[in-house]
Amino acid sequence: MNRIDRSITLLSRYAKYISMFVQAVMMIFITISVIMRKFNHAVLGDYELVQLMLVVLVMLGLAYVQQINGHVSIGLIVDRFSKKTQRFFDGIAYLLIFFFCGLIGIINIQVAIDYFFTLRTTAILKVQLYPFVFLVGIGFIFWSLVALLNLVKVFRPTLEQE
Numbered sequence: 001m002n003r004i005d006r007s008i009t010l011l012s013r014y015a016k017y018i019s020m021f022v023q024a025v026m027m028i029f030i031t032i033s034v035i036m037r038k039f040n041h042a043v044l045g046d047y048e049l050v051q052l053m054l055v056v057l058v059m060l061g062l063a064y065v066q067q068i069n070g071h072v073s074i075g076l077i078v079d080r081f082s083k084k085t086q087r088f089f090d091g092i093a094y095l096l097i098f099f100f101c102g103l104i105g106i107i108n109i110q111v112a113i114d115y116f117f118t119l120r121t122t123a124i125l126k127v128q129l130y131p132f133v134f135l136v137g138i139g140f141i142f143w144s145l146v147a148l149l150n151l152v153k154v155f156r157p158t159l160e161q162e
Contacts, residue, residue: 004149005149008142008145008146008149009067009149011063011142011145012063012064012066012067012142012146013064015060015061015063015064015139015142016060016061016063016064018056018060019056019057019058019060019061019064022053022056022057022060023057025053026050026053026054026057029043029046029049029050029053030046030050033046044124044125045122045124045125048122048123048124048125048127049125052122052127052132055132055135055136056132056135058139059135059136059138059139059140060135060139060142062139062140062142062143063139063142063143063145063146066097066143066146066147066150067146067149067150069150073093087154087155090150090154091151091154091155094147094148094150094151094154095147095151097143097144097147098144098147098148098151099144101140101141101143101144101147102140102141102144104137104140105136105137105138105139105140105141105143105144106137106141107137108133108134108136108137108140109134109137109138109141111133111137112130112131112133112134112136112137113130115128115129115130115133116128116130
């Protein structure tokens with residue numbers, strides 16, 4: 001499992017760096033777009049481009065946030081239980097994340113394939129949508145894999161004790 005652990009961690013880290021790069025590009029693009037509006041030269045399709053960059057930014061960042069346990073969690077009740085019970089609830093949460101994110105990822109990849117053959121595009125710039133929908137699917141699958149890795153880590157101490 002150590003090799004798989006490193007591979008998933010490496011994929012998550014690369015996705016994080018791509019997400020950070022897209023965030024920097026988006027920041028520069030929005031700044032240029034706002035400045036150009038002041039001179040009455042709006043950038044055509046700036047909203048569409050920002051929306052597409054947001055898809056890349058968010059979807060490639062989700063797996064890393066899961067890896068560092070950065071998602072919002074409310075421990076009001078669960079924190080009062082024993083460590084073993086807390087691990088059980090964490091395991092249930094990771095299992096649900098693994099299942100639903102994997103399912104959403106697979107469905108989005110199927111939709112991306114459909115968009116590829118039906119030539120779906122954005123309204124103004126006519127940018128093909130299938131790469132971005134495919135990226136949504138990949139992002140959810142990465143998130144699912146990191147959740148699976150966390151699930152294994154939650155129950156690893158229990159398996160080692162037996």
